[in-house]
Amino acid sequence: MTTLTDLNTMEERLELMKETVKPFKQRGEIHDKEGTFPFDNFNDLKDIGYPALTIPKKFGGMGISLCEMLKHQEIIAQADGATALSIGWHMGITKHTGENESWDHTKFQAFADDVKKTGALMNNAATEPATGSPTRGGKPETTAAKSGDGWIINGRKTFTTMAPILSYAVVSATIEDSDEVGNFLIRRELDGVHVDETWDSVAMKASGSHDLVLENVRVAADDLIGYLTPGKKAPAGWLLHIPACYLGIAKAAQEYATKFAAEYSPNSIKGTIAELPNVKEKLGEMELRIMQSSGFLYSVAAKWDASSDKVRASMKAELGAVKVSVVNQAVEVVDLAMRVTGARSLSAKNPLQRYYRDVRAGIHNPPMDDMVIMQLGDHALNRME
Structure with missing residues (x-):
């Protein structure tokens, strides 16, 4: 079996991820309905070596960039949000801990070896x-x-x-x-x-x-x-796995609603509802929000990847702003998708109702909206000094 570590380019690795997660979408519906844990999804991710991908090179890993990690997370989330959010914690914490050598070197090396050998997972x-x-x-x-x-x-x-x-x-x-x-x-x-x-x-x-x-x-x-020190957190780029997850869910909702609009043709009109101005407007609003969120997320992630420790230490407001903006826009995208689809979006068989429930979880993931907005206020005031 081909693993991610066998591939030389990010593009090849992303393609393998897209193939790997194809079954996750159907499984997501089943696990959500039954309240079960998706061991099958995690086993598939372990089989391609994904849990080890963010281990830094100095510990024998691939040491992928933050941007690449977020792209993988987004792909997983488009198939199943719960799996993406879950493994995102492991991926980010592993990356952050290894890069900053937060633990004793020998201790982290033993952990990294376990991840590479068995796919062991960690969370705070x-x-x-x-x-x-x-x-x-x-x-x-x-x-x-x-x-x-x-x-x-x-x-x-x-x-x-x-x-x-x-x-x-x-x-x-x-x-x-x-x-x-x-x-x-x-x-x-x-x-x-x-x-x-x-x-x-x-x-x-x-x-x-x-x-x-x-x-x-x-x-x-x-x-x-x-x-x-409780409450004292340095800027952490790896936490962008959170907005990446909810952006992926929003894209899944957008894809469903767009396909529905392009195919649904009630006998009260000629053609499909995609040709109706009010529907096309909603499709455009979704596209705008997706474009804005993607641009914001990956521009800040690219800045993090390219910056020194000194610059990263000044990025707390930007990182928080990405989370708040992307998550809230994702909530709006799912709402718009449900408006396009209509009352059938509330059917237990319709994936939009799951996207609606899942995307709202992002509001309660850190950092919280009120804290970020206060930080942004301070950020603006500091420019006046």
Whole structure:
């Protein structure tokens, strides 16, 4: 079987991805309806070596650019949004951690080797019932207590996307008898780690975003992989996987509505509804929003790829603006697609109703609209100084 690492150009890799995800669209309907996790999709992505694609070259990976990663994510999302959003966390975190050498070199190399060999997947587990989103600055109630030459971790994390298939979770925990918050690398097979299947959202139903429960989980001293200051986040280009996902969903909705308009011919008119001015206007509005979103997303991603660390450190407002703009325009595109299609878009058999539910999840992914708009206000004011 051909894998992504066998191919020399981005264009070839994107073509392989397009072929790989073709079954995801039909599976997406099934997994959404049944509330099941798409293990089949993830196995297909593992078979072509996708989870290892963002491992930096210095750790033996392909080290693809941010732009290429987003293009892959968009392709996956056009077929199944839940799969794209889910694996996007692994792809982005792996890229960010490796490029910045956030962990001990040997520790990350061992993780990278596992990803290359087995397709192992990782996600952060930071959100908690009492603290809400970690972007709001809440201190985790999950605790880490020193025990001999290691640590004992106790707590519950919500919204742990990909929980059914994760091999690793990076868990934030308050270190007892201190004001520090640490990030701990937790392996799925450790005693005391289990998943409580709490995910009942009507959006992204197949993302498996269950609770991760940690009961007296013993980890080694070197599994403390870093410290963090709650609420203090440096600009992170990899988070653009979020708007890329919702842009992909919007494109899927646009494609469905455009095809429907070009083919649907009620007996009350001659030709198809695509020839009606009010329908053509909606198709044009969708196209405009897609063009604007694509241009904004990939221009900022290209800037990130080409910039120094100093320039990247100044890009927080731009990155947040991309997320807010692309996600909200994606919501509008899906709404327009449903207006073109009419009441049949609300049928349980129609994919538009799933796109409608899934795309609205983006509003609740970080960074949040209000925080970004406030940052943009500060950004504008700073130019006047």
